[in-house]
Amino acid sequence: MGKRGPAAKPTALRILHGDRPDRINTNEPAPPEQEITCPDWASDAARAIWERLAPGLAARGVLTAWDTDAFLVLCEALARYRAATQLVNGSALLVQGGSGLMKNPALVVQADAERTFLQFAARFGLTPADRQAIKVEVGHDHLGHGPDRLLS
Incomplete structure (x- = not known):
């Protein structure tokens, strides 16, 4: 099944962009304020990535307690990408297979990761193109949750 049009704009962006009030969900559920911790099933490599990226995202309200599993998928994917890249860098693009030369299988793992x-980085605004659509006021890291926090 293909895409059904552009991705829905988050409520926070609808408010910041001045969308019509009837298009803003003022009853959107808000994650509880609680400590954001890396799930215990994270690999060591993913945990290191989590520790590098999560504090800044959490401070800006981009990473919440409800997002930890999705963010860990991102961290695990980056860890796999790094491992596959190291394998590719340590060998060749083509390797000997059963019927001659074939594409290095690490390239497939690298591309999938x-x-x-x-895909997940876009959800957290971790690429320049995705970040350009997000506006955050510096110094307002501890605002309340819910869309009303954006109107004050």
């Missing part, structure tokens, strides 16, 4: 990372 890259696609997963970029």
Whole structure:
């Protein structure tokens, strides 16, 4: 099944962009304010990525307690990408297979991990193109939850 049009704009962006009030969900559920921790099933490599990226995202309200599993998928994908890249860098693009030369299987793992990372990175505004649509006021890291926090 293909895409059904552009992705829905988050409520926070609808408010910041001045969308019509009837298009803004003022009853959107808000995650509870609670400590955001890396799930215990994370690999060591993904945990290191989490520790590098999560604090900044959490401080800006982009990463919440409800987002931890999705964010861990991003971290695991980046960890797989790094591991596959190291394998490719340590060998050749073509390797000997059963019927001659074939594409290095690490390239497939690398490409799959890259696609997963970029898909999830977009959800957290981790690429320049995705960040350009997000506006955050510096110094307002501890605003309340819900769409009303954006109107004050």
